[in-house]
Amino acid sequence: MTKDELKRAVARAAFEHVESLLENDTIVGVGTGSTANFFIEELGKISHKLNGTVASSDESARRLQEHNIPVFDLNSVGEVSVYVDGADETNDHLQLIKGGGGALTREKIIAAASKEFVCIADDSKLVKTLGKFPLPVEVIPMARSYVARQIVKLGGDPVYRENCVTDNSNHILDIFNLEILDPMKLEYDLNQITGVVANGLFANRRADRLLLGTRAGIKTLTP
Ligand code: 5RP
Numbered sequence: 001m002t003k004d005e006l007k008r009a010v011a012r013a014a015f016e017h018v019e020s021l022l023e024n025d026t027i028v029g030v031g032t033g034s035t036a037n038f039f040i041e042e043l044g045k046i047s048h049k050l051n052g053t054v055a056s057s058d059e060s061a062r063r064l065q066e067h068n069i070p071v072f073d074l075n076s077v078g079e080v081s082v083y084v085d086g087a088d089e090t091n092d093h094l095q096l097i098k099g100g101g102g103a104l105t106r107e108k109i110i111a112a113a114s115k116e117f118v119c120i121a122d123d124s125k126l127v128k129t130l131g132k133f134p135l136p137v138e139v140i141p142m143a144r145s146y147v148a149r150q151i152v153k154l155g156g157d158p159v160y161r162e163n164c165v166t167d168n169s170n171h172i173l174d175i176f177n178l179e180i181l182d183p184m185k186l187e188y189d190l191n192q193i194t195g196v197v198a199n200g201l202f203a204n205r206r207a208d209r210l211l212l213g214t215r216a217g218i219k220t221l222t223p
Helices: 003-021 034-044 058-066 104-113 141-153 183-191
Strands: 027-030 052-055 080-085 114-122 135-139 157-160 171-176 196-199 209-214 217-221
Touching: 003 034, 003 080, 003 114, 003 209, 003 217, 027 034, 027 104, 034 058, 034 080, 034 114, 052 058, 080 104, 104 114, 104 135, 104 196, 135 141, 141 157, 141 171, 183 196
Parallel strands: 027 052, 027 080, 080 114, 114 209
Antiparallel strands: 135 171, 135 196, 157 171, 209 217
């Protein structure tokens, strides 16, 4: 199976899970990236049954609307029943690195506002220790150099993501060469740097369920 076939398979499994939860008032949170795009395609098949969604990026909102799926502002809905999104890395505690697509801040907000967070990924994303994938940090543009200097003090190598402006009009620093032994602590420490909007560690609010696509089938992991 190709990586895309694995992604499609986990997206379908997430769709079946979401479909089993659907009630009149269900709001579905939808993530960003190629795996989430497969999930959007699945949702499109039942657009008439969906009360509504919230999207973690303008791009995902556009794709949802293309499938005639209603997209709401998070402020106009209550709790999000279930949030489905991909990840760049996950450990077996379901702590994640996200933000490869630059949507980490909105992803974090929707994850925080959701009753259940279902992560969907192919098995290349499962690692023993987080950090091989450069950790994205969204920063206020004028704080970029200052934040980068503070990150160096924490032991990371920050690199400015060229030609990337987030949906919130901010910039991204990708931190290379980290071996993240304590994800909760690093998430906290990065959040203390003035000028950081959000970082891509999802440790404090990790996933509740991981659907992992493997050549032997889909594995469901819980923390
Ligand atoms: C976007 C993300 C994505 O979930 C992450 O980059 C995984 O993407 P893909 O499903 O394309 O592998 O965090 O900001």
